[in-house]
Amino acid sequence: MSANTFGELFRVTTFGESHGPALGAIIDGCPPGLAIDEAFIQAELDRRKPGANRYTTPRREADEVKILSGVFEGKTTGTPIGLVIENTDQRSKDYSDIKDLFRPGHADYTYAHKYGFRDYRGGGRSSARETAMRVAAGAIAKQLLAQMGITVRAAMTQMGAIHAEQYDWTQVYENPFFFPDPARLDDLDALIRQLKKEGDSIGARIRVEAIGVPAGLGEPVFDRLDADLAKALMSINAVKAVSIGDGFAVVEQRGSEHRDEMTPTGFSSNHAGGVLGGISSGQTVVAEIALKPTSSIKKPGQTIDVHGQAQTISTHGRHDPCVGIRAVPIAEAMMALVLIDHILRQRAQNGAVSHQFPILK
Ligand SMILES: Cc1cc2nc3c(=O)[nH]c(=O)nc-3n(C[C@H](O)[C@H](O)[C@H](O)COP(=O)(O)O)c2cc1C
Numbered sequence: 001m002s003a004n005t006f007g008e009l010f011r012v013t014t015f016g017e018s019h020g021p022a023l024g025a026i027i028d029g030c031p032p033g034l035a036i037d038e039a040f041i042q043a044e045l046d047r048r049k050p051g052a053n054r055y056t057t058p059r060r061e062a063d064e065v066k067i068l069s070g071v072f073e074g075k076t077t078g079t080p081i082g083l084v085i086e087n088t089d090q091r092s093k094d095y096s097d098i099k100d101l102f103r104p105g106h107a108d109y110t111y112a113h114k115y116g117f118r119d120y121r122g123g124g125r126s127s128a129r130e131t132a133m134r135v136a137a138g139a140i141a142k143q144l145l146a147q148m149g150i151t152v153r154a155a156m157t158q159m160g161a162i163h164a165e166q167y168d169w170t171q172v173y174e175n176p177f178f179f180p181d182p183a184r185l186d187d188l189d190a191l192i193r194q195l196k197k198e199g200d201s202i203g204a205r206i207r208v209e210a211i212g213v214p215a216g217l218g219e220p221v222f223d224r225l226d227a228d229l230a231k232a233l234m235s236i237n238a239v240k241a242v243s244i245g246d247g248f249a250v251v252e253q254r255g256s257e258h259r260d261e262m263t264p265t266g267f268s269s270n271h272a273g274g275v276l277g278g279i280s281s282g283q284t285v286v287a288e289i290a291l292k293p294t295s296s297i298k299k300p301g302q303t304i305d306v307h308g309q310a311q312t313i314s315t316h317g318r319h320d321p322c323v324g325i326r327a328v329p330i331a332e333a334m335m336a337l338v339l340i341d342h343i344l345r346q347r348a349q350n351g352a353v354s355h356q357f358p359i360l361k
């Protein structure tokens with residue numbers, strides 16, 4: 001499989017760099033005849049786009065998606081779906097002063113080692129601008145999932161030391177932080193203001209879940225559903241940890257507490273996060289991700305240049321003070337892509353998505 005392609009049967013290839021003319025995606029393997037709402041794809045992109053509010057990067061991109069192929073009269077044709085978004089606000093000269101320096105914490109140093117030289121304009125392919133195409137592809141996956149009664153949702157549940165104490169999902173769509181606890185919004189606002197003053201950044205935690213997933217999705221060994229989710233979520237820029245269900249908290253649990261007991265009316269708990277033996281159990285699939293603080297910050301720090309000489313770096317230009325905010329729709333997109341891929345795989349092998357045993361939620 002190509003390094004730029006994700007998925008086995010619902011395959012998404014992305015191309016493009018942050019400061020090139022455009023970004024694009026090709027989706028191969030999407031079933032034909034499915035109604036596609038283009039306005040929904042755009043709405044999803046609007047949730048991720050830069051420049052939308054004072055809490056994210058000020059780079060202003062409309063992120064207007066054009067569907068070039070694979071959709072006719074509002075329905076998928078079964079042929080490759082081509083999507084493209086033009087870049088319009090690159091301002092590459094912001095990077096000219098630091099083109100020979102390696103930003104600590106970004107991918108400059110590793111790209112230089114891998115390829116021998118690098119596109120220093122806005123991080124090139126390493127910029128999270130690429131994730132716009134994942135969100136566009138994920139919006140198509142979400143529509144297919146919705147037709148099967150499956151919903152994917154995510155929220156930023158922690159920024160720095162500020163935790164959500166209340167999980168009101170209706171609030172997530174009401175505020176620019178995608179935060180489920182309205183009582184902490186002023187604290188989030190104050191923290192971002194302070195970070196901007198200091199020229200610094202902060203990390204975040206996101207919870208992402210899928211509701212209505214049938215039991216039976218996932219392969220038994222290598223392509224376990226949880227393994228594929230971990231890969232998909234870890235492939236998002238700046239993600240440093242992924243957990244499924246109770247995650248690291250399982251370390252302190254007893255078996256008698258962790259195992260999700262079963263009754264004729266359903267599971268008694270969901271410590272497993274909806275996956276057993278790499279296969280979905282029919283419960284809500286729950287994952288969390290930790291995102292590191294943005295590395296491109298104004299606060300001066302030590303680095304080296306391409307000649308190995310010590311340098312001090314301060315990154316100006318336009319950057320997110322907390323990348324976790326805009327990563328919320330990206331996490332949803334990646335979970336949606338994994339689920340649709342496994343639905344197609346389950347149908348290909350077993351015909352049915354889920355067999356006729358008692359269904360527990
Ligand atoms: C939504 C989103 C926005 C981001 N915005 C920035 C940014 O403005 N500046 C920056 O230096 N890094 C940003 N990042 C993080 C970098 O893309 C990431 O650190 C870089 O690709 C190196 O990869 P790694 O952190 O996974 O090792 C962002 C990440 C995401 C998910």
Ligand SMILES: C=C(O[C@@H]1CC(C(=O)O)=C[C@@H](OP(=O)(O)O)[C@H]1O)C(=O)O
Nearest residue numbers: 018050057059122123127128129318319
């Ligand atoms: C433009 C977007 O975010 C960018 C993500 C990013 C990075 O290093 O990840 C760096 C900044 O932009 P540039 O690539 O111009 O340096 C952000 O503005 C976007 O997400 O659409």
